[in-house]
Amino acid sequence: MKLVKMSLAAAVLLGASAFAIDNVKVSGDAKLFYGTNDIGDNDLFSKGNDTAALTTGAGSYADTALRLGVTGDLTKGISFGVTGYAVSTLGLENNLVSQTWTGAHGVTAGTGSSFGNAAAGGAQVDDASWIGEAWIAATLGKTTVKLGRMELDTPFAFTEKWSIVPNTFEAAVVINQDIPDTTVVGAWVGKGNSGSHDLLSGTAFVGMDGGVVGTGGKFNTFVKDGAYAAAIVNNSFKPLTFQAWYYNVADVADAYWLQADINCQLVKGLTIGAQYADLSPKGWAEDVVGITEDSSAYAFKLGYTGVENLSVSAAFSQVDDQGGFKIQNVATPNGQSKLYTEAWWNYGYVGAPDAKTWTLTAEYAIKDMVKLGAYYTNVTDAQTFSDDTSALTLAKKYDMQEVALTATKSFGPLDATLAYISTDADDQNNGSQYDTIQAYLTLNF
Structure with missing residues (x-):
C-alpha cells in the first residue's frame, strides 16, 4: 500500500528488536503487481501505447519481484543480514502492458520487441537482480552499531516500500538508549540505489515508481557527497513522543525535522500531531544550482481510534513559497514526503513550494473479512521549477485532487489489495480527471 506511516520504532531507522535474532532465519516474499489507467485515449485494462507510456504513464503496467532474506548470529552480540531481490516482467510488456512497475529493469535494444520502440529503438525489458541488504551489527549494553547495506527510516532519507521493490542504503548507524525513555541516533549515509531524475538514462528504463530503485539496483553516491544525520527521540511524558532530527547533506543543505505526537488524555482514542521541517541550502546547491532561500513546511494532524476497528484522521500542511527544495525524501527522484498529508498514490505535490494540502482518511476492518480504506487528498498551488538550471526560478502552480479506495484481505500467507484511484491534476492527462485500478498480490x- 502506498501509504506512509511513522512510528517511534520506524523513526529511529531500525528497531532494537531487529537484533534479537536466534541462530539463522530465512524469510521472503514473491509479488505480482498490476495497474491500469485511462490516461489519454487508453481504456482501462488495455495495454496502452508504448511511446505514450514512456512519456505520460498511460496504459497498463505490471511486474513481479522476489525477495529472499537471511539473518543470523555470528556470536553473542554480533548479528548479520543479507537480502537479495530479483525483478522480472515475465514478458508481460510484450502482450498485456506497456509499462513496468519498477525502474530496476534495464532495456536491451534491437531485439525485435515493440516495447518502447520510439524511445529505445525496439527494446526488451531485462530482468534484474541485486543484493539490497548486507549488514553486520554489534550490540554492547544499550548501544547498537550497524554497518553495510540496509533499509533506513528517517524523515528526509528513507526506504520507500510502496513499490514492488524498495530502495536501500550503504550506511553506518549508531543507536544508544542509555538515557531513560530516550533514543539517540547517529548515522552516515554514503550511497543509495535509487534511480536518476531522467525518464530514460542511457538504456535504463524508469517504471511507474519513478525510479525508486535504479537500473540493476546499482548503488551510487547519496545526493552529492553523502550525508550525516543525528536525532533524539524522547518519550519521558508517556502520552507524548517527540523527535528532533538534524541532517548535514554534504555541499547541498542543512536540514531539520521536528515532530510531536500525543495521545489525548481527555478524549480516549484521540491523537494530535505537529510537524515542522526546514531545508537550508549551502555549497553546490547555493552557488551552482542557485537555491538561495530556505524551504520549510509545517503540518498538523488529528486522528481518532475510539470506535472498534475504525480509524479516521484529518491533516493539513503548508509549504513556504520561496524555497528551492521539496519537503520530501531526498533519496529518490520524486520521493514520498513524511508530512502527515502525503497522498496515497500521487507523490511530488504535497512537499512542493507553496503547496497547501488537506487530507481525510478512514480505515475500517470488518473482522475476519476485509480491511477497507478511503483516502482524500486536496493540494493547491504546488509549484514546479523552470528547466533553466543556470537560474533556478519557480514556474507554474498546479492543483491536484486524489480519491483512493482500497480493500485488503489475507488468505493465509497471501496478502491481496485492490485499489481504485481517481486523479484530477493540472499537470496530468492535459488537466482531465482519470481513473486507475491496481492489484497487489x-x-x-
Missing part, C-alpha cells in the same frame, strides 16, 4: 514465506 504478495505471497509471504
